[in-house]
Amino acid sequence: MVGKIEKILCALLRFFLPINVRSIKGALWFLISRFSVFFLTLIIFFSIVPVPYSAYMIEKKVTSLWDNKTYNIQYQWVNLENIAWQMQMAAIASEDQRFKEHYGIDFNAIQSALNHNQQSQKIRGASTISQQMVKNLFLWSDRSWIRKAMEIPLTFGVEAIWDKRRILEVYLNIAEFGNGIFGVEAASLRFFKKHANQLNIKEATLLAASLPNPHIFKVNKPGKIMRKKQRWIIKQIRNLGATEYLNQLK
Structure with missing residues (x-):
């Protein structure tokens, strides 16, 4: 070996x-x-093969080994057809409402974030689902300019070759939902004792509400801020058209 x-x-x-x-x-x-x-x-x-491990999973595992700590990864790939539509829409409503319209980079969101950050001490990001997926799958987790410089062309490359459904599928499979918990299937089994295709709207939106930082916003211990975000996501799903939005993904 x-x-x-x-x-x-x-x-x-x-x-x-x-x-x-x-x-x-x-x-x-x-x-x-x-x-x-x-x-x-x-x-x-x-674009075809299920992802066995993401770069972020490997980074977390190597870091834990370096620090002489135990780090167990819970991860199980599922096809998009086996992820409840509520979960698909919850992620889009929470993280990237213009997902079906942009080509990987949402320049409107970037401009909005810049305007907001100039007037507020609370920093708002503008990364799309495509960018987040690329970072998790191929790159590392810090905020360096080198990583960002690599992320942009990789995102355009993914958008040129993959369709939106594949991007969403990989994103939902490798997103982190808790310490060592990657993907909606592992998260569903861990927190709700059910498969990802059985999630209801409340469970799906609670998972999506943790996505900004699952180490702070914990699915098993949701606070007031997380509950408020959950209610907002439910409202946004309705505003976006729910399953009709998903039917338009290409």
């Missing part, structure tokens, strides 16, 4: 290390081209 891992690591090093490159500019273009090929391959691969 160790020998196989060493061979894989050596192959990756040979793929990414610039060999016979004589300038910094040449090395830079070499790395950009190799990373582009690498991520394009992953985007195409995961």
